[in-house]
Structure formats: C-alpha cells, structure tokens
Amino acid sequence: MTTLRLRPEDPADEAPVAQVLAAAFARPDVATPPEVGLVDDLRHSEAWLPPLAMVAEYGGEVVGYALLTRVQVRSDGGAAPALALGPVAVAKHRQRVGHGTAVVQAALDAATELGERLVVVLGDPAFYRRFGFERADRMGLTSPWSGLGEPWQALVLPPSASGDAPPPRGEVVFPPPWSKV
Ligand SMILES: CC(C)(COP(=O)(O)OP(=O)(O)OC[C@H]1O[C@@H](n2cnc3c(N)ncnc32)[C@H](O)[C@@H]1OP(=O)(O)O)[C@@H](O)C(=O)NCCC(=O)NCCS
Numbered sequence: 001m002t003t004l005r006l007r008p009e010d011p012a013d014e015a016p017v018a019q020v021l022a023a024a025f026a027r028p029d030v031a032t033p034p035e036v037g038l039v040d041d042l043r044h045s046e047a048w049l050p051p052l053a054m055v056a057e058y059g060g061e062v063v064g065y066a067l068l069t070r071v072q073v074r075s076d077g078g079a080a081p082a083l084a085l086g087p088v089a090v091a092k093h094r095q096r097v098g099h100g101t102a103v104v105q106a107a108l109d110a111a112t113e114l115g116e117r118l119v120v121v122l123g124d125p126a127f128y129r130r131f132g133f134e135r136a137d138r139m140g141l142t143s144p145w146s147g148l149g150e151p152w153q154a155l156v157l158p159p160s161a162s163g164d165a166p167p168p169r170g171e172v173v174f175p176p177p178w179s180k181v
Helices: 011-024 034-043 099-113 125-131 176-180
Strands: 004-008 053-058 061-075 078-090 118-122 152-156 170-173
Touching: 004 099, 011 034, 011 061, 011 078, 034 061, 034 078, 034 176, 053 099, 061 099, 061 118, 078 099, 078 170, 099 125, 125 152
Parallel strands: 078 118
Antiparallel strands: 004 053, 053 061, 061 078, 061 170, 118 152
C-alpha cells in the first residue's frame, strides 16, 4: 500500500517543491507565482528553520509542502519569536485527499516539539480552522494584514517539554522576503 511520508525537506526536494508551488499557485497573469521566489528567498535567510520545512511524499513523489519560518512579535516588552505558516500547497492531482491537512499538522507537531508557542497564517479559515487557528486580531496580534479580519489567523501551540513560555502578543513583523507576496 502506498503511504504518505511526512518529513523535513532536503536539498533534492527544492526543484519538486518549486513545481508543486508553481502549479498550486498558478495564475494567468504571471509566469511564476511569487510563492516560488518567497520560498527560495526564505531558504537563504535567517528566518529558515530546517526541521520546519515539511514535505509530503507519496509514492516517491513530492506532493505537498508546508513551511514554518521565523517571525518576530514586537511589543513594549521587546521582541519575541513566533512562526509564520506558508506557503502551503498540494499537487493538483493529489488535492482533497487529506495531504494538505497531514503536512500542515506534521509541521505544527514538529514546531511544538521544538518548544514553539505561536503560529500565524494568512489564509482561508475554511482550511485552517481544523488545526485550531482563530482570528489573530482577537488574540492581540497585528500585522499589515490584520485589517483583513478572518484570514489573519493565529494558533497557540501546546506547552511542551522544551517550551512553555506564554504566547506573545503585539505586532507581528515578517522578514523582507515576505514583501514579495
Ligand atoms: C489548500 C490546499 C493546501 C489544501 O490541501 P488539500 O490536500 O486539498 O486539503 P485536504 O484534503 O487536507 O483538506 C480538504 C479540505 O480543505 C478545504 N480546502 C481545500 N482547499 C481549499 C481552498 N483552496 N480553500 C479553502 N478550503 C480549502 C476544504 O474544506 C476541503 O474539504 P472538502 O474536501 O470536504 O471540501 C490545496 O488545496 C492547495 O494547494 N491549494 C492551492 C494553494 C493554496 O491555496 N494554498 C493555501 C494558501 S492559504
């Protein structure tokens, strides 16, 4: 039986991941969607956390991707680390069979194990609420996207053996690669 394998990406995955992203985010007005460049730029930035770039592999083929990278939450008390989720993508021919849910959950589980406490995402609540994401503006978190309301979401991860700090509140600051999208 073919099973879904969930694991952090390795260098050989870069081209297949770009293909999955390019097809999932394809738009008629651009040759290459900005999500492809975003991942490339994040890979070469300080925001990159190798265990949290999660690949879903099915039958030896990369079919899904969920990326968590570093952001900072600024408040009067200083800056605290958090994670941004995205891009998330599944190959067109394997969508709606659970791979997207599985690869996001694997990334969130890996983040919990590392002691991370907060994840933010901009996306459709119809997909993200299953993981426990809620409106981030109601959790005291702002960003350039907070005015959008429902799509600006956050998830507090459970305390773990390696981390039980209170989740931060404040202004979420995304590193420069995010200005591409
Ligand atoms: C969103 C995406 C990652 C979901 O992956 P998936 O493997 O199809 O998702 P799952 O099979 O685990 O879950 C399917 C459920 O997620 C929801 N869902 C799937 N795609 C969705 C989308 N584009 N928008 C909103 N909800 C979506 C639906 O509720 C669906 O349930 P249903 O089949 O009962 O209708 C995938 O559709 C994709 O790559 N889309 C294009 C890129 C994209 O939009 N990425 C997310 C950016 S926020």
